[in-house]
Amino acid sequence: MPNPFLKYLSGLASLVFPQVCRGCGESVEINRAVLCRKCEAELPRTYFEKVPGNPVEQMFWGRCQLQFATSLFFYRKGELLQDIIHQLKYKGHKHSGFYLGQQAGRILLREGMTNRFDIVVPVPLHARKEKNRGYNQSRIIAEGLEDITSIRVAGDAVIRTVYSDSQTRKGRYERWQNVEGIFKVLHKDVFRNKHLLILDDVVTTGATIEALCMAFSDIENIQLSVLTIGIAAG
């Protein structure tokens, strides 16, 4: 029998913050603010984390040496995941990012992979962009992942030094040129002898992540892996 007072409180909270699923609009449990279980189960999982040599790892072959790489979901225009990430990046819905990070954390836990990584490195935004947005969306995702796995998130030991505008209209080569040398590791000792899990919202060409990997290349005994929530799939 649920405590009637708690029930009253949670009823009150749901009046103040209507808990509706972003996917179907049905009401959802109080601490499940983004998707209901059904919509969550319908997100297009890649299961790449189970596949050595998966398409995300292939994307980085010959570009950076990674221990492991995966994207959790296929990211397609007009689909629910795009909507959630759009809300996160442009509408201030930080809880959407935290939720996605928790999902990532649960998947890593289920795969027994959490012990591999020492530190999570969200892809940094340029300070100006972060100021405009109010936060770095990848960092919010990383905090959700940390909440589930306890893998700590790197502070500001690495920064983005070059401001770049939206890269969506540029070709792969131009984009690559555009991101080379744009990150700077301020405190290299933080990463020495560590296995880093680089985290981003969506990977398209991999150029940004490649540039970030290059920034770590002269650090002693470092290992790099990559996890993104989505992989652009048309």
Ligand SMILES: [Zn+2]
């Ligand atoms: Zn739903």
